[in-house]
Amino acid sequence: MRYAITLSYSGANYCGWQIQDNAPTVQGEVEKALSLLLREQISVTGAGRTDTGVNAINYVAHFDTGHLIINNTQELSAMHLPQGDAPIEAKFILYKLNAIVGKGIVFHSIEMCPPDFHARYSAVKRTYSYLVHKKKDPFIENISLYCGHDLDLGKMNTAASYLIGEQDFSCFEKTGADNRTSRCNVVSAAWSPYTPAHAAMAGMAGGEDYIRFEISADRFLRNMVRAIVGTLLDIGRGKHGPEWIPRLIKSGDRCMAGQSVPGHALFLTKIEY
Numbered sequence: 001m002r003y004a005i006t007l008s009y010s011g012a013n014y015c016g017w018q019i020q021d022n023a024p025t026v027q028g029e030v031e032k033a034l035s036l037l038l039r040e041q042i043s044v045t046g047a048g049r050t051d052t053g054v055n056a057i058n059y060v061a062h063f064d065t066g067h068l069i070i071n072n073t074q075e076l077s078a079m080h081l082p083q084g085d086a087p088i089e090a091k092f093i094l095y096k097l098n099a100i101v102g103k104g105i106v107f108h109s110i111e112m113c114p115p116d117f118h119a120r121y122s123a124v125k126r127t128y129s130y131l132v133h134k135k136k137d138p139f140i141e142n143i144s145l146y147c148g149h150d151l152d153l154g155k156m157n158t159a160a161s162y163l164i165g166e167q168d169f170s171c172f173e174k175t176g177a178d179n180r181t182s183r184c185n186v187v188s189a190a191w192s193p194y195t196p197a198h199a200a201m202a203g204m205a206g207g208e209d210y211i212r213f214e215i216s217a218d219r220f221l222r223n224m225v226r227a228i229v230g231t232l233l234d235i236g237r238g239k240h241g242p243e244w245i246p247r248l249i250k251s252g253d254r255c256m257a258g259q260s261v262p263g264h265a266l267f268l269t270k271i272e273y
Contacts, residue, residue, distance in 0.1 A: 003069060004062050004113040005030075005044075010104040011053045011263060012142065018049050026050075029102040030061065037096050038065055047119045047271045048126070049222065053263035055143070058108065060271050062119040069093060071111055117273075125187065127216040127270040128225045130261070132233070135209045139198045144210070145265040151236035153191055153208060159235045159242035160189040162249070163215070163228065170252040172231070174223035182221055182252075189215040191232070216270075223260055230258035 007030065015023040019031070027044055034042040046061040071090040090110045097107045131144035134151065166185040173182055191213050195206035213229055231248070234240055239258075248256055 001066070001068065002062055002064050002113050002115050002117060003110055004060060004117060004119065005110045006058050006060055006108040008057045008059065008106050008108065009055065011050060011055045013102070013104045015052045016050055016054065017046050017056075017059075024102070026056075026105060027061075029105055033097050033101040034063060036100060037093065038067055040065065045119050047123055048220070048268075050266075050268055051223070051226075051263050054266045054268070055264075056268040058270065059268060060119045060123070060273075062113065062117060069110060069112065122273050123271050125216055125218055125270075125272040126220060126268065127214065128220070129267045129269050130213040130225065130229045131265045131267070132211050132213070132229075133196075133209060134211070137196075140196050140210075143265060143267075144196075145261055147233060149233075149237045151208075151211070151233065152238070153193075153211065153236065155242050156191050156232045156236040159232055159245045160191060160213070160215075162242065162245035163189045167249055168252060169221055169224055169249065171248050171254055171257045172224045172227040173221040173254060174227075175254055179221055184217045184219050184221065184224070186215060186217040189213075189228075214269075225266060226260040226263065227254070227257050229266075230261045232258075233261070234258040 009026050013024060014026050017026045019025050019027040027046060031042055031044050034044065042063050042065060044061045044063045047059060050056055068087040069090050070087045093110055094107050101107065132147050133140055133144045134147055136146065163186045166183060168182050169184050170182040173179070191211055193206055193208045194210055194212045195204070196210055199206050199210070213232065215225060215228065235242060235244065
C-alpha cells in the first residue's frame with residue numbers, strides 16, 4: 001500500500017532533502033523515523049530536492065508499506081503497534097513520528113493514496129517564496145536575507161513579469177545539472193511587501209522594509225529560484241534594467257545572471273497535484 005505524507009521542515013540543520021552519505025538530510029531523518037516505527041526498511045520519495053538550508057512547508061512525500069494505516073475516529077483496542085494486518089491509526093503514527101524525528105521536522109498528515117501516485121511526478125505546480133528584509137532585524141535574520149541597499153520594487157516586478165511563460169531557463173540553472181530539459185512553465189512571479197509575525201504582534205506595519213518574492217511553476221531547475229532572486233535584486237539596485245531579463249533568458253548563459261542568494265530565506269510553500 002502507498003501512503004502520502006505531508007511534513008514541514010527547517011533546513012537549518014540539514015544538508016538538503018536528498019539522502020547523502022555522512023551528512024544529515026531531511027529524507028534520511030524521515031526514512032529513519034518511519035523505519036523505526038513501522039519495523040521495516042522504508043524508502044521515501046519526495047516531491048523534489050531542496051538544497052542545504054532551504055525550508056519547506058507542507059512538503060509531500062510517499063512511501064510503500066504492508067501496514068494498514070487508517071485515518072478515522074475508530075479506536076484501536078491497544079495503543080501500541082499491532083502485529084500482522086491489524087490497522088494502525090494515522091494519528092498514533094503521527095504522534096510517534098513527531099516524538100522521534102529529528103529537530104526541525106514536523107509531520108502533519110498521512111493518508112493512503114493510489115498505487116500510481118508519485119510525490120514528484122504527479123505534481124503539476126510548485127510554489128516558492130523568498131524573504132528579504134531591508135533593515136536590521138535580529139528576529140528574522142535566520143529565515144530572511146538582509147539587503148541594506150535601496151531596492152526599486154516596481155522595476156523588480158517588471159523584470160519578474162518577463163519570467164512568466166514556458167521558456168528555457170538554462171541561465172538560472174546550476175552548472176553541471178543533469179536535467180533532461182531546462183524548459184519550465186512559470187505561471188506567476190512577483191514581489192510584494194509583507195508584515196512578519198513579530199512586527200504584527202507589536203502593532204507595526206512592515207511596509208517595504210520586508211518584501212517577499214513568490215514564484216509558481218510546473219517545475220524548477222536546481223538553484224533556479226535562488227539565481228532568479230539574486231538577479232532581480234541586482235535589477236532592484238539599478239545594476240540592470242528590467243528589459244535585461246529577456247536577453248538573459250535568450251542567452252542561456254548562467255555566468256550572465258546574478259549570484260545565487262543564500263538558501264536559508266527560501267521556502268517551498270505549496271505543491272499541487
